[in-house]
Amino acid sequence: MKRFIVCRFSRWVLSSLLQHSVSIARISVILLALEPTAIPAVAQSLAQEQKSTPVIIRAARLIDGRGGEPMAPAMVRVDGDKITAIASSLPVPHGARLINLGDSTLLPGFIDLHTHLTGRSDVHWEDALVKTTPPEDALWGAHWALVTLLAGFTTVRDMGPDWPYTDVALRNAIDAGAVPGPRMLVAGAYVSSTGGAGDALQFSPYVQVPLVHNLADGPVEIVKAVRTNFKNGADFIKILATGAVLSKGIMPGAQQYSDEEMRAAVVEAQRWGRDVAAHAHGTEGIKAAIRAGVHTIDHGSGLDDEAIALLKTHPNTYYVPTLALMAANLDENRPTVIPPAEMERMRQLRAMAEAAFRRALAAGLPIGLATDAPVIPHGLNAREFRTRVALGEKPMASLVSATRINSEIIHWQDRVGTVEAGKLADLVAVPGNPLNNIKVTEQVGFVMKGGVIYRSELSTGAPTRTE
Numbered sequence: 001m002k003r004f005i006v007c008r009f010s011r012w013v014l015s016s017l018l019q020h021s022v023s024i025a026r027i028s029v030i031l032l033a034l035e036p037t038a039i040p041a042v043a044q045s046l047a048q049e050q051k052s053t054p055v056i057i058r059a060a061r062l063i064d065g066r067g068g069e070p071m072a073p074a075m076v077r078v079d080g081d082k083i084t085a086i087a088s089s090l091p092v093p094h095g096a097r098l099i100n101l102g103d104s105t106l107l108p109g110f111i112d113l114h115t116h117l118t119g120r121s122d123v124h125w126e127d128a129l130v131k132t133t134p135p136e137d138a139l140w141g142a143h144w145a146l147v148t149l150l151a152g153f154t155t156v157r158d159m160g161p162d163w164p165y166t167d168v169a170l171r172n173a174i175d176a177g178a179v180p181g182p183r184m185l186v187a188g189a190y191v192s193s194t195g196g197a198g199d200a201l202q203f204s205p206y207v208q209v210p211l212v213h214n215l216a217d218g219p220v221e222i223v224k225a226v227r228t229n230f231k232n233g234a235d236f237i238k239i240l241a242t243g244a245v246l247s248k249g250i251m252p253g254a255q256q257y258s259d260e261e262m263r264a265a266v267v268e269a270q271r272w273g274r275d276v277a278a279h280a281h282g283t284e285g286i287k288a289a290i291r292a293g294v295h296t297i298d299h300g301s302g303l304d305d306e307a308i309a310l311l312k313t314h315p316n317t318y319y320v321p322t323l324a325l326m327a328a329n330l331d332e333n334r335p336t337v338i339p340p341a342e343m344e345r346m347r348q349l350r351a352m353a354e355a356a357f358r359r360a361l362a363a364g365l366p367i368g369l370a371t372d373a374p375v376i377p378h379g380l381n382a383r384e385f386r387t388r389v390a391l392g393e394k395p396m397a398s399l400v401s402a403t404r405i406n407s408e409i410i411h412w413q414d415r416v417g418t419v420e421a422g423k424l425a426d427l428v429a430v431p432g433n434p435l436n437n438i439k440v441t442e443q444v445g446f447v448m449k450g451g452v453i454y455r456s457e458l459s460t461g462a463p464t465r466t467e
């Protein structure tokens with residue numbers, strides 16, 4: 001009976017959840033209850049229906065991602081999947097859909113440069129290798145993709161799953177309209193040295209863990225790993241340049257790939273026209289990765305003055321810190337699967353990572369914004385804003401980081417990252433003014449991706465269709 005109702009009304013349910021006010025939990029439950037075959041067709045026809053009507057969005061103010069003064073009030077016109085006009089006042093044509101967001105701020109969809117959408121907060125990654133399956137991670141990935149999208153993050157750079165290439169499958173399913181989620185750039189399988197941060201060290205040497213990681217040692221194997229990843233659908237390469245907090249063995253500060261090995265990864269990726277992102281905590285590893293020509297230094301905990309000077313002479317390399325996860329894990333007493341020794345590593349790195357961020361701010365470096373979710377739970381991505389503002393960043397700078405700067409880092413500045421005519425209609429709105437209170441970024445109440453509305457809780461009335 002219940003199943004019948006779900007099938008019968010699935011189209012209405014999806015339609016109403018896309019257009020009206022519903023909680024994340026309810027949306028997830030409803031989506032999970034839908035017949036699998038119904039979702040793509042419904043999502044696509046809804047998208048079609050939404051896209052055929054011009055949409056005019058009105059809000060008290062617009063922060064367009066470029067860093068200038070907010071426009072107040074503001075109206076944005078969307079035709080199909082694109083933004084077509086922006087002004088304080090726009091004509092509302094016959095047949096257009098008018099969405100009045102009241103006293104809220106419209107912004108470009110946020111971008112997170114470091115997520116693991118197929119990963120879970122309640123399973124440590126090494127345990128995932130013995131207790132979960134790739135299909136399980138893929139299904140959870142679809143769930144977390146929706147949670148992340150509804151939190152206002154319309155694009156993510158995903159830094160590698162526990163099970164190789166589940167992120168490729170998730171990206172493809174989202175792009176095909178089969179499941180709702182952010183636009184994704186994916187790493188496929190991260191490239192780590194044997195015994196390094198990406199190697200699972202809990203197993204007996206007699207236990208084979210097939211296909212777990214793209215382990216590679218020496219330039220020849222690294223070139224092979226890079227090619228394998230691109231062959232299997234990765235958009236970029238993630239290498240583990242130094243030790244990690246959440247792994248055993250080598251310390252986070254220690255360099256794990258030699259200069260020559262890192263350079264091999266960069267040269268091969270460049271042949272494909274792609275980037276290398278380096279997970280790097282330790283100071284020497286950071287500097288070696290910058291010199292090797294990687295595109296991003298992720299975490300960057302040990303960034304010192306010399307590393308900052310190097311970044312200034314390597315303008316194609318960006319510092320991408322992940323700061324909110326430390327407060328979320330160390331200050332909040334939430335239940336955790338992170339072992340005590342790894343929590344202790346995080347505690348030790350925290351002061352260093354926060355000092356690095358302050359140093360980068362003072363030096364005026366362009367800084368990317370990222371979270372490492374699920375090390376901070378998926379959906380809490382916007383906590384990164386308040387963490388950075390508390391460390392001295394201006395609210396506007398943190399917003400520009402998550403939008404324009406991040407779009408430039410992923411080379412998608414022609415598509416996303418700012419609210420400008422001709423760009424994709426990836427828009428979010430928050431109540432009030434984030435320049436006065438950055439925490440409102442954690443209360444995203446309106447999400448549009450490519451002209452399709454996924455969340456709408458800020459409207460001052462039902463969306464009106466003008467006649």
Ligand SMILES: [Zn+2]
Pocket residue numbers: 114115116159372
């Ligand atoms: Zn990560």
